[in-house]
Amino acid sequence: MLDSVTHNTFLPNVSFCDPLMSWTDLFSNEEYYPAFEHQTACDSYWPSVHPEYWTKRHVWEWLQFCCNQYKLDANCISFCHFNISGLQLCSMTQEEFIEAAGVCGEYLYVILQNMRSQGYSFFNDPEETKATIKDYAVSSCLKTSGIKSQDCHSHSRTSLQSSHLWEFVRDLLLSPEENCGILEWEDREQGIFRVVKSEGLAKMWGQRKRNDRMTYEKLSRALRYYYKTGILERVDRRLVYKFGKNAHGWQEDKL
DNA sequence: AATGTTTTTCCTGATT
């Protein structure tokens, strides 16, 4: 899976600040994801800033990047431990990283230390990146290694972005900052929720996928496919859905 | 490169 790191995601000769770089797909767009921490449009993009000077938002974006790029299981990461500035992040010891993110913490620690010492060349040179990361992949918390998130228990779930639609919906439901009234719980216990702003949801999903032609019509088709796989269950009310037995991570108690 | 899975797109028809 590390191979993916070397592919098109690291385009040569592309500036790190270029907002059109492919892996920036991972991140939200200020327009629809309401800024937290009072960020404004003039805030820089994390790779263009030294880790020591990262804002909380930068830290957050960096985490998202790591999760997506290196396939770290976001469920291993305790978000509250990372609600800190770059300076605080840099002062964290390896132990603290492990404390905050289990095995993934080891990984994050290495990535950060490399970034600090080697700057962004760490990311610009696919081979080197691969080699550096490889040694640490062994103990990994990589999704593909088959380690389930339960193995990294004891940490509260995060709302870090995942690639699947249902996870996106779930995480939106669980993060009031980003939700802004688009989704609402109808019955928290039973996992029943309602799409309040259908077109807003489509827009957000479209942004995530870099697809401005997304509509609720099409998104809902994808949701209906989840009935078959037990991710969602049918609720015969308009714009109302229910998490099925194969959906995880939405329950309040069971984190 | 081959295959399986998820998502997107489009569509026809029913329901609210």
Next chain:
DNA sequence: AAATCAGGAAAAACAT
């Protein structure tokens, strides 16, 4: 009337 729901079919995108 306009949105939404239902799925079939096929293509595209993604993952392995």
